[in-house]
Structures are given as structure tokens and as C-alpha cells.
Amino acid sequence: MRITERTHSTDETEALGKLLAKLLEDNKISSAFIAMRGEMGVGKTAFTRGFAEHFGIVGVKSPTYTVLNEHKGRVAIHHFDFYRISDADELATVGYDEIIEGDGFTVGEWSENIEDMLPDDIITVTISRVGFDLAQENERDIEINIPMLEA
Numbered sequence: 162m163r164i165t166e167r168t169h170s171t172d173e174t175e176a177l178g179k180l181l182a183k184l185l186e187d188n189k190i191s192s193a194f195i196a197m198r199g200e201m202g203v204g205k206t207a208f209t210r211g212f213a214e215h216f217g218i219v220g221v222k223s224p225t226y227t228v229l230n231e232h233k234g235r236v237a238i239h240h241f242d243f244y245r246i247s248d249a250d251e252l253a254t255v256g257y258d259e260i261i262e263g264d265g266f267t268v269g270e271w272s273e274n275i276e277d278m279l280p281d282d283i284i285t286v287t288i289s290r291v292g293f294d295l296a297q298e299n300e301r302d303i304e305i306n307i308p309m310l311e312a
């Protein structure tokens with residue numbers, strides 16, 4: 162399944178994150194890897210915050226400095242930021258393999274940095290700015306691909 166939306170505010174992007182969470186839950190999907198793609202400051206963490214809120218988790222912040230933030234709501238959410246990660250050893254240190262095979266959702270920002278180490282059948286969320294002038298400052302095009310759900 163593929164979903165495309167244009168959002169016009171941080172709130173709308175969070176709402177779309179919530180919508181993805183509800184869609185997965187309604188379809189009894191309780192474990193998946195979600196790769197958040199898009200350049201710096203585009204809204205990957207904002208989308209993740211909305212996603213987590215659906216499961217009763219509030220206050221999701223960027224794991225830029227911590228690499229991994231662990232959250233437990235109705236499901237577990239393992240929120241990674243791979244921005245500073247480049248090799249398998251660094252991932253092993255935080256228990257990456259065990260986490261992605263375990264329960265709950267793994268949400269990974271900057272997973273482009275660890276492309277070789279991603280599992281099969283990942284959900285991708287790609288966010289891009291629509292334009293760079295002031296009028297379009299808060300606009301984002303968001304494409305969600307969910308390979309495990311039929312169109």
C-alpha cells in the first residue's frame with residue numbers, strides 16, 4: 162500500500178504519523194521496521210512523535226545524541242537515529258539485531274546510513290520539502306510505503 166499526502170504544519174505531519182500507527186494496529190501489525198527518510202530538519206522526528214502518540218507514548222524527542230530511545234506504550238517503540246552510525250560494530254553495541262527481531266516497532270531516522278543492515282520488507286516514510294520560499298516553509302510531501310498491506 163502506498164499513501165501520499167502533503168502536510169502544511171508540524172501538527173499535520175504528526176497526525177499522519179498517528180494515522181500510520183492506527184492503520185498498522187487495525188491490520189494487526191504489531192512489529193515492523195519503519196525507515197524515516199528525508200533531509201535534516203524535514204520532520205522525521207515529528208512524524209515519529211505522532212506515530213508513538215497513537216500507542217500512548219508522549220514526548221518523543223530526537224535520539225541524535227543517544228542513538229536509541231526506548232519507549233513503552235501499548236507497544237514498544239525503539240526509536241533510532243543512525244545519523245552518526247556507519248558500521249555494524251557500533252550497532253551491535255546498542256543491541257540492534259536483538260531489537261529489530263524483537264517485539265514492537267523500530268523507527269529509524271537516517272537508515273540510509275545503514276542500508277546494508279536493514280531487514281527485508283521495511284515500511285518507508287519519505288518526507289521532502291515542497292519548496293524553499295517562505296510561503297512553502299511548512300509544506301512537506303510525505304510518501305508512505307507499506308509492502309505488507311495490499312493496495
Ligand SMILES: Nc1ncnc2c1ncn2[C@@H]1O[C@H](COP(=O)(O)OP(=O)(O)OP(=O)(O)O)[C@@H](O)[C@H]1O
Nearest residue numbers: 168169170171174201202203204205206207299301
Ligand atoms: N509540515 C511540517 N511537518 C513537519 N515539521 C515541520 C513542518 N513544517 C514545519 N516543520 C518544522 O520542521 C522541523 C522538523 O524537525 P524534526 O526534528 O522533526 O526533523 P528531522 O527530520 O527529525 O530532523 P533531523 O534530521 O535533524 O533528525 C520542526 O522545527 C517543525 O516544527
Ligand SMILES: [Mg+2]
Nearest residue numbers: 205206223270
Ligand atoms: Mg530527527
